Amino acid sequence: MALELRRPERTFTIRQLCTEFKATPRALRFYEDKGLLTPARDGMNRVYSYKDRARLILILRGKRVGLSLQEIREILELYDEGDEAAHQNAHSLKKFREKIVVLERQREDIDGAIQELNQACERLEKHLSEKRPDLLPKAADYDQMLRARLDGHADLALAK
Amino acid sequence: MALELRRPERTFTIRQLCTEFKATPRALRFYEDKGLLTPARDGMNRVYSYKDRARLILILRGKRVGLSLQEIREILELYDEGDEAAHQNAHSLKKFREKIVVLERQREDIDGAIQELNQACERLEKHLSEKRPDLLPKAADYDQMLRARLDGHADLALAK
DNA sequence: CGTCCCGCTTACGTCAACGTCAAGGCATAA
């Protein structure tokens, strides 16, 4: 099935991409409005290519790390216009470097936040095990959590 | 000076905190509106304690990692009600664990985004060095960047 | 044949996180 998806001539409907990546048709059309996607058309209907799908993956990940659609568009544009407008590109270069700095700090922040949440969890578990051990999560719940985590990564696995 | 800041009885005006953390008074009042901060008052004026300042640090970092003010409030609430409502805390525990999973994925996303931005930068630099080497950043600019980065971390150094 | 279900477009609504006035209080400086 992963092989199916990888076949370059393969195309997708809007709904297929939406269900695959848990987006909405409205969102994809919005991205198109903003120039981040330009799917082909079959009559009126949008037809997304394998490349469009790859762009969508980049868009969604960009969003998750806090990039604006505007910034994401700049990155995407860089990918398909190998050339032209060297002046603008100098500007892009500066902005990208700045963004990298921001993201690196963001990663530090996330590490810190994870640490603190872990500490908070430990405190909570200790508190609960003393006062209300009945409310502590059971082995079954933990199992459930692991499965959820894997589900969350399913699209990433398909994406590479 | 760091010792000054650490003295627990030390208080802060709204503007002091704003300049220290590059926020605006409007933002701090907004956080108060939403229940994330509850500074004391001297007449009409807000008086922020050392603890308020610590909360603000958590708020700002929470924002940087993409938490909503709502979520940040939940975390903060957990910090000062060490007790009571064990049932609710069991719920908090679950939410925190989920949030940790989200953050871990987010860190992966950030690593990927940094990689891509770096690649994009390399391509841009190569492109520029061939066509418009005059537009390439100079050593002075790099110096400037490093200074900016250090400034950005000054508050963190004071904060810990 | 009607009626779902998709899909399309256009247009207005919404929500978070503030920004931006407006109108005024209190204090210090000229």
Add this chain to the structure above:
DNA sequence: TTATGCCTTGACGTTGACGTAAGCGGGACG
């Protein structure tokens, strides 16, 4: 005294990223 400056509380405006509803066209199903 007036002026300057920081603080206050509303109240309304803004921006980004969509949601939602209205209205139409086209296959598929019963």
